[in-house]
Amino acid sequence: MRTETIAFESVRKETRLLNPLNDMAPRTIASEIRRDPLTGRSARICHFMKLSWPKPDFDRLVAGTAEHCPFCPQKVQRVTPCFPEDLLPEGRLTAGDMVLFPNLAPYDSISAVAVLGAEHYLPMTAITVERMAAGFRLALDFFRRLEEIGHPESVYHVVNWNYMPPSGSSIIHPHLQVFATSTAPNLMRQELAASAAYAQRTGGNYWDDLAACEEAEGRRYLGRLGRTHWLSAYAPMGVAGDVVAVVADTCRTLDLTAQDLADIAEGLRRVMAAYDRMGIYSFNMNFFTGRSGDDHTRFHLVFSPRTFFNQALATPDVGALRNLFNESLCMAYPEEINELLRAGFS
Numbered sequence: 001m002r003t004e005t006i007a008f009e010s011v012r013k014e015t016r017l018l019n020p021l022n023d024m025a026p027r028t029i030a031s032e033i034r035r036d037p038l039t040g041r042s043a044r045i046c047h048f049m050k051l052s053w054p055k056p057d058f059d060r061l062v063a064g065t066a067e068h069c070p071f072c073p074q075k076v077q078r079v080t081p082c083f084p085e086d087l088l089p090e091g092r093l094t095a096g097d098m099v100l101f102p103n104l105a106p107y108d109s110i111s112a113v114a115v116l117g118a119e120h121y122l123p124m125t126a127i128t129v130e131r132m133a134a135g136f137r138l139a140l141d142f143f144r145r146l147e148e149i150g151h152p153e154s155v156y157h158v159v160n161w162n163y164m165p166p167s168g169s170s171i172i173h174p175h176l177q178v179f180a181t182s183t184a185p186n187l188m189r190q191e192l193a194a195s196a197a198y199a200q201r202t203g204g205n206y207w208d209d210l211a212a213c214e215e216a217e218g219r220r221y222l223g224r225l226g227r228t229h230w231l232s233a234y235a236p237m238g239v240a241g242d243v244v245a246v247v248a249d250t251c252r253t254l255d256l257t258a259q260d261l262a263d264i265a266e267g268l269r270r271v272m273a274a275y276d277r278m279g280i281y282s283f284n285m286n287f288f289t290g291r292s293g294d295d296h297t298r299f300h301l302v303f304s305p306r307t308f309f310n311q312a313l314a315t316p317d318v319g320a321l322r323n324l325f326n327e328s329l330c331m332a333y334p335e336e337i338n339e340l341l342r343a344g345f346s
């Protein structure tokens, strides 16, 4: 274990002000700026607040959205596109009540959507492990088909999940974004370059070292399911922290076995249950993958809870700081958030 090569750096700061809620008595407010040990990306831990959010009236939120939903069973086979024959002769991939088809608004030349079943609205805690694992299997089946025909975009195989409107989803019906690309997205590309540099510098694999280091240190570690390590990010992007799952002995999405997908789904279920107890009902989840042979990296995913800063106004939790500087803020210490999540892992 080369844990000495992973540096958890932070700068602590203090704000002094005169408090209007206490007769203008002096008050000191702490904050901390952390650096992601791999990329150096900074994240601010500030705005300390109780990790408890009011949930909206879901009946009202969902009411009327099924009528125009393109993913509901009566519509999905009629209004969603098909892949051309050279890509997928059957047009769409199906598994039980799940269906995968091209995204009408593609992010890349190979860009698909996987609808996670017939149910229009599934509360976060009602998404079963079996359903999640089957959805991921369907995405991997699609990726394998691209591999089989030697498609030039079959390089990085990505599954993204925007669940419910605070995460950026405009459709209530649960679905995954599934795409294959030769062009790695920004943060994934930066991580891959940084993990290659780390391997060259230390002779080790950053993700293996991180998992070992966090397991030994304990305050950000959640547990292990099969060969998947679950931990809280040291410098999270989400306002209520991020959870990272690192799968040992893998370097890309296509290295995941059916058991890995089941373990990933079980871990996600536990994480979702814990965030649900805080009042969080929305999240982003991205796969981070290397290419075939990228032994300097490990397949990992990031789960990032999302919320509205103001429910009534639908104020996003991403403002100028994050959108234009890519500087994130987290409203509690990740180690404290980890305590709230850990109960579900013990």
Ligand SMILES: [Zn+2]
Binding pocket: 066, 069, 070, 071, 072, 073, 119, 120, 121, 173
């Ligand atoms: Zn629907």
